[in-house]
Amino acid sequence: MVGGEVVLSLAWLIPVFPVLAWLIIGLSGRKMQNRGSGIAIPAVLISFLFSLAVLVQVAQGQSYHTSFTWLEWPGFQITFGFQVDPLAAMMLVVVTLVSLLVQIYSLGYMQGDSHYSRYYANLSLFTAAMLTLLLADNYLLLLIAWELVGLCSYLLIGHYFRNPGVPQAANKAFLTTRVGDFGFMIALMAIFNATGTFNFQEIFALAQTGAISQGTLVLVTAGLFLGAAGKSAQFPFQVWLPDAMAGPTPVSALIHAATMVAAGVYLIARSLPLYLVVPQVMQVVAWVGGITALLAAAVGLVVNDIKKVLAYSTISQLGYMMLGLGVGAFFPGVFHLMTHAFFKALLFLGAGSVIHAVHTQDMREMGGLGRRMPYTTLAFLAGSLALAGVFPFAGFYSKDSILAAVYASGNSVLFWMGVVAAILTAFYITRAVVLTFWHQPRSQGAEQAQESSPVMTVPLLILSGFALAAGWLGADFSGNILGGFLGTEFHLPRAIHHYVTRIATVAALGGIVLAIFTYLFRWFQPSVLTQRFPQCYQLLQQAYYFDRFYNRVFVTGTIRVAEFVAWFDQTVIDGLVNAVGRLGKNLALLIAKIDILLIDGFVVGFGHSVGRAGDRVRRWQNGLTANYLLSLVWAVLISILTFKLLG
Amino acid sequence: MIPLSWVLALAGLLFGIGLLGALLSTNAVRMLICIELMLNAVNINLVAFSRYQGQAHGEIVALFAMAIGAAEAAVGLAIFVAVARNSKVIDIDKINLLKW
Amino acid sequence: MSFEQVLFIIVSLILLASALGAVFARRIMHSALLAVAAFTGVGGIYAILGSHFLAVAQVLIYIGAVAIVLLFAVMLSQQREISGSNPVRKQKLWKNWVTWAAFGVGLVMVLYFTVNLATPTASQEIPLIHTEPATSLEGLSELLFREYLVPFELVSLLLLLVVIGAVVIARKENDPQ
Numbered sequence: 001m002v003g004g005e006v007v008l009s010l011a012w013l014i015p016v017f018p019v020l021a022w023l024i025i026g027l028s029g030r031k032m033q034n035r036g037s038g039i040a041i042p043a044v045l046i047s048f049l050f051s052l053a054v055l056v057q058v059a060q061g062q063s064y065h066t067s068f069t070w071l072e073w074p075g076f077q078i079t080f081g082f083q084v085d086p087l088a089a090m091m092l093v094v095v096t097l098v099s100l101l102v103q104i105y106s107l108g109y110m111q112g113d114s115h116y117s118r119y120y121a122n123l124s125l126f127t128a129a130m131l132t133l134l135l136a137d138n139y140l141l142l143l144i145a146w147e148l149v150g151l152c153s154y155l156l157i158g159h160y161f162r163n164p165g166v167p168q169a170a171n172k173a174f175l176t177t178r179v180g181d182f183g184f185m186i187a188l189m190a191i192f193n194a195t196g197t198f199n200f201q202e203i204f205a206l207a208q209t210g211a212i213s214q215g216t217l218v219l220v221t222a223g224l225f226l227g228a229a230g231k232s233a234q235f236p237f238q239v240w241l242p243d244a245m246a247g248p249t250p251v252s253a254l255i256h257a258a259t260m261v262a263a264g265v266y267l268i269a270r271s272l273p274l275y276l277v278v279p280q281v282m283q284v285v286a287w288v289g290g291i292t293a294l295l296a297a298a299v300g301l302v303v304n305d306i307k308k309v310l311a312y313s314t315i316s317q318l319g320y321m322m323l324g325l326g327v328g329a330f331f332p333g334v335f336h337l338m339t340h341a342f343f344k345a346l347l348f349l350g351a352g353s354v355i356h357a358v359h360t361q362d363m364r365e366m367g368g369l370g371r372r373m374p375y376t377t378l379a380f381l382a383g384s385l386a387l388a389g390v391f392p393f394a395g396f397y398s399k400d401s402i403l404a405a406v407y408a409s410g411n412s413v414l415f416w417m418g419v420v421a422a423i424l425t426a427f428y429i430t431r432a433v434v435l436t437f438w439h440q441p442r443s444q445g446a447e448q449a450q451e452s453s454p455v456m457t458v459p460l461l462i463l464s465g466f467a468l469a470a471g472w473l474g475a476d477f478s479g480n481i482l483g484g485f486l487g488t489e490f491h492l493p494r495a496i497h498h499y500v501t502r503i504a505t506v507a508a509l510g511g512i513v514l515a516i517f518t519y520l521f522r523w524f525q526p527s528v529l530t531q532r533f534p535q536c537y538q539l540l541q542q543a544y545y546f547d548r549f550y551n552r553v554f555v556t557g558t559i560r561v562a563e564f565v566a567w568f569d570q571t572v573i574d575g576l577v578n579a580v581g582r583l584g585k586n587l588a589l590l591i592a593k594i595d596i597l598l599i600d601g602f603v604v605g606f607g608h609s610v611g612r613a614g615d616r617v618r619r620w621q622n623g624l625t626a627n628y629l630l631s632l633v634w635a636v637l638i639s640i641l642t643f644k645l646l647g
Numbered sequence: 648m649i650p651l652s653w654v655l656a657l658a659g660l661l662f663g664i665g666l667l668g669a670l671l672s673t674n675a676v677r678m679l680i681c682i683e684l685m686l687n688a689v690n691i692n693l694v695a696f697s698r699y700q701g702q703a704h705g706e707i708v709a710l711f712a713m714a715i716g717a718a719e720a721a722v723g724l725a726i727f728v729a730v731a732r733n734s735k736v737i738d739i740d741k742i743n744l745l746k747w
Numbered sequence: 748m749s750f751e752q753v754l755f756i757i758v759s760l761i762l763l764a765s766a767l768g769a770v771f772a773r774r775i776m777h778s779a780l781l782a783v784a785a786f787t788g789v790g791g792i793y794a795i796l797g798s799h800f801l802a803v804a805q806v807l808i809y810i811g812a813v814a815i816v817l818l819f820a821v822m823l824s825q826q827r828e829i830s831g832s833n834p835v836r837k838q839k840l841w842k843n844w845v846t847w848a849a850f851g852v853g854l855v856m857v858l859y860f861t862v863n864l865a866t867p868t869a870s871q872e873i874p875l876i877h878t879e880p881a882t883s884l885e886g887l888s889e890l891l892f893r894e895y896l897v898p899f900e901l902v903s904l905l906l907l908l909v910v911i912g913a914v915v916i917a918r919k920e921n922d923p924q
Contacts, residue, residue, distance in 0.1 A: 651874035652864035659857035668770030680782045718909040724820040725913035731824035
């Protein structure tokens with residue numbers, strides 16, 4: 001219908017509202033004070049409603065694509081544009097919804113913050129950038145939005161920049177993702193070199209007709225994956241995410257759980273047509289995802305900071321998504337992306353609520369909050385069950401589909417890695433729940449904790465609903481609405497699907513039960529294990545010493561190089577320059593000296609030599625008569641001889 | 648009939664002796680004697696050639712030489728006497744006020 | 748060998764010996780006396796060669812005047828004899844190769860020329876001095892007062908000057924005579 005066309009054609013406005021909010025808040029400066037949220041939230045709300053409208057249109061089979069020329073010179077043309085297809089439409093809704101809920105939540109959480117408006121401005125900018133990323137129809141625009149998102153992450157992590165360690169955390173996040181972005185840019189250059197365009201559709205078409213060489217495609221996909229691994233904190237780039245927890249918790253919820261980190265997964269999902277042509281790279285993606293999922297989950301077992309648990313959990317779950325995409329399962333990967341956005345945001349916001357009430361992030365100082373903060377507890381439980389993958393919560397369906405896809409791809413190692421990771425996931429999240437909400441308070445803060453205000457709890461409950469129901473969209477019993485919507489086919493033989501489901505459920509329940517026995521009933525003491533295997537414990541505690549390694553190799557290395565270059569510049573180059581200067585000066589002096597010496601020497605020397613010659617000659621007159629006589633004799637003799645000889 | 652060469656040889660030898668003495672002696676008077684010897688040798692030469700040619704020109708010149716030589720000897724000895732008044736011993740090397 | 752030649756050789760030997768003696772004598776007086784002998788010898792040579800006038804003039808001038816002055820000088824300068832002056836300078840000059848080189852060269856030249864003259868060649872005979880006839884006195888005086896008149900006058904002037912000069916030089920300072 002006509003209205004629908006209009007809606008879609010104006011879809012590019014969706015990011016504009018948050019941008020306007022950012023501009024208004026930003027330019028108002030100090031005058032905004034605490035009114036920033038009044039600008040930002042309505043902007044996001046409008047974007048959300050708009051996104052819903054777009055979703056409705058796309059669900060009716062519509063899609064939209066437009067582009068305009070940005071740069072043109074002989075032989076080349078770079079176009080920009082945006083496209084609205086099912087994947088983008090779904091992500092738009094997810095991002096705007098979560099952003100909206102987070103911003104509402106922040107009304108309570110960030111109350112009294114001295115930089116309230118700056119926070120909202122940055123959040124708005126971030127939302128705008130993320131939305132632009134989703135709407136981009138070409139890699140170049142995507143990259144621009146990608147970088148912008150990274151910038152906002154830096155700004156938001158560094159919100160409390162006066163606190164110790166915070167600026168470093170922000171730097172770390174930015175720099176680590178930058179390394180990955182390097183790969184992204186190489187990929188872009190290779191793509192443009194091979195195809196002359198950045199546009200998705202054109203590139204995919206060319207790839208499918210085999211117009212792009214295998215080598216180029218490997219380079220491109222590898223480069224893109226590098227960027228995605230950086231953004232999505234996969235191994236070996238995962239080091240920035242735990243440190244990013246230094247930012248405000250709502251930021252962690254929005255950016256580092258639901259959206260920004262998902263951008264990497266989104267990129268791979270978008271580029272899947274390219275990946276399908278290079279199976280070896282897909283293998284790499286799957287393995288990296290699987291390893292990340294397993295190892296990160298293991299670290300989550302031993303951390304005591306509730307936010308860090310969730311951070312490692314995010315890394316692990318992103319690994320799952322990569323694993324899914326890596327085996328070519330577009331739907332499971334994207335499905336899990338969606339469900340994870342909801343339940344991870346929920347978990348973070350719940351943790352934020354706890355932190356806000358107890359004023360600590362260390363779970364060892366919590367406890368007994370179940371009685372004191374019922375809504376929060378409920379929400380958090382919902383999120384935990386979703387994360388663990390328990391029926392009928394969302395995570396069950398999405399994780400299940402991924403595991404099924406992995407199993408179906410035939411790679412049993414990866415499959416069992418995923419299963420073990422699932423066990424660990426269930427274990428660590430149950431541990432977190434028990435430590436936080438059960439037993440008695442272990443500190444004064446926990447004792448005096450109170451439930452948070454509705455402005456915080458309502459978003460929690462809304463998200464809990466999604467954590468429960470979101471999975472149903474992709475479930476078989478509902479006919480896989482989501483799958484149909486996204487236009488992907490995902491069918492597995494029932495037998496396999498059931499088999500996998502059983503194993504996944506056993507894994508999840510097993511993990512939960514184990515954790516309950518350990519922490520709730522206290523039948524096992526974890527300290528026994530930690531004392532028996534201290535190196536193992538240390539290894540996990542230090543997150544496999546990645547930080548220490550990177551620090552020593554790259555940071556110190558770079559500093560050394562910088563020092564060397566500085567030394568080189570000062571000593572060698574400056575020395576060289578100075579030496580040349582000195583040389584010039586000395587040369588000039590030398591020439592002056594030579595000049596004086598030569599010319600004066602010549603003149604004076606001439607006089608001197610005459611004097612000296614005269615001096616020597618006058619000694620002839622020694623007063624000895626006989627000498628004079630002898631000279632006479634000789635003179636005569638020689639004259640005679642000469643005359644005689646000359647005739 | 649005396650061979651010319653004999654006379655020339657004699658004159659040459661006499662001159663050489665005189666010259667030797669003039670160079671080697673320190674005493675002023677001895678020096679003068681040697682100079683006179685040299686003069687005489689030259690005169691012998693002149694006379695020899697003059698007689699050989701049959702002309703008398705050489706003899707005249709020799710005569711003049713004799714006269715002048717005598718005059719010079721007189722003056723020189725006068726000087727030496729004047730110098731000898733102070734030092735009593737005339738060492739030719741000591742008369743060196745004109746040296747550099 | 749004629750009588751004249753023998754005589755010549757004898758006289759020249761005496762002459763040379765006296766000359767050597769005059770040069771190398773230890774005492775000046777001996778040297779002066781030997782010089783007188785040498786002068787005499789020279790006069791003899793003149794006579795043998797046929798210049799009788801010159802021989803007489805030689806004796807008159809040299810022995811009669813120069814030798815006397817010499818002796819006077821010797822005597823005046825030896826009033827207080829101090830270990831005698833060394834006859835020969837004991838100096839570098841005596842050892843000096845330059846001196847002896849000069850003599851060497853000179854000797855070679857002299858010998859060369861005299862031998863040249865003494866050896867008869869195909870074209871001419873060896874030059875001989877005819878001792879007879881002797882130079883006539885008239886011829887000499889003719890020459891002297893005709894062609895050599897101006898030199899004659901000049902020399903006499905010179906002699907005058909020399910006399911005056913010698914007197915001036917040799918007289919005592921504080922004697923205004």
